[in-house]
Amino acid sequence: MENKMLLMQCAKELFYAKGYDAVGVQEIVDRAGLTKPTLYYYFGSKLGLLKTLLETKLQEFDLLVEESMKMDQDIRATLYWLAKTYCNFFDKDREFYMLMMALFYSARENEAYQAIKPYVTAFYDNVVEAFENASDQLGNMNGRQRQFAIGFTGTINHFLLLQCEADPEHKKEISEQQIINLVNQFMYGIFT
Amino acid sequence: MENKMLLMQCAKELFYAKGYDAVGVQEIVDRAGLTKPTLYYYFGSKLGLLKTLLETKLQEFDLLVEESMKMDQDIRATLYWLAKTYCNFFDKDREFYMLMMALFYSARENEAYQAIKPYVTAFYDNVVEAFENASDQLGNMNGRQRQFAIGFTGTINHFLLLQCEADPEHKKEISEQQIINLVNQFMYGIFT
């Protein structure tokens, strides 16, 4: 069982550094000091390995995201908690977060994108719901909730990419003030 | 010579749809109705094909970007022209722009990322310069010009991704008002 975790760890590092398609199964098991049948015993296929990796890491994230939505606050506070959850997740495992981002922006017909798509969709649905619940504060959004949701997660991702540039050694965690600024900037964008 | 263009066109479509690593050389020449030696005659290698594709498409873009910088205006106007140039380029060939974005967010050690890196760096240098020239309006930026530049292009990219969601059939071009809003939102983010 620890070898299963080891394989997932090695796969994460290699996918992050080289990209899913550019990494061979042989390369993954070599790094783990194992052989191919072990990998296929646990995951069935290369894609199965990616899927298991995503599922394992993202199910805890999903719980945290839904938690952020539970408390019935105004839209600004909700967005603040959402952003905080994203940033915490990023701080906990930057490599995985950046891998997620690369997959999200990758080609639509690529099987790696197909693998992450359901999770991205699920997160969006949560954020869309946040905007729908805030219709009393935001007025008629004319069905633009989904665009707002994409915009919000895009703003966060873009902020985190910037964070990687500003602090490549990962010395600092993201501050409360940074998150507040982030939400303010996005809210300003909505009201214009 | 027309076959050279044809190969670049086919490669662009396939790279966009499936990703650089997931597309085989055979697949490209099949789509073009040609054979492998023809591709290798013109480009030398698969990576050479990608590089030629990027160079061909991006050299005209680079000229337009530098043009936007030439006129000595205030920072808001400069950013407006920059954003307009990006959006026009996007409207002219969405597939290529989205391919560019996917490459930009792809794994750092991947050869496809290495191929687009010099162009991305060059564009950043231009935008960094814009912020440096505006130090009289923005005050002491404490060496954060580069972050501003990443932030600005990130904001644009994220807006264009959103545009693809909102108008998948590409019926409308991006309006002046949308560009103005984009710049406003970014400027607001800087001043906080």
Next chain:
DNA sequence: CATTTTATATACCGAACGGTATAATGAGAT
């Protein structure tokens, strides 16, 4: 007309790809 140059195809290369049939290992249960 002969010759070089450009552009394309046939047929192939070794290596790497994702994946598997089979067997050995080792710990826990009967």
Next chain:
DNA sequence: ATCTCATTATACCGTTCGGTATATAAAATG
């Protein structure tokens, strides 16, 4: 002590990978 079952390795599969040696056809050049 044997049996089971989870786990791992050896050795292999057919396919596809990026890339090329060689031939050919057409076009430009002398």
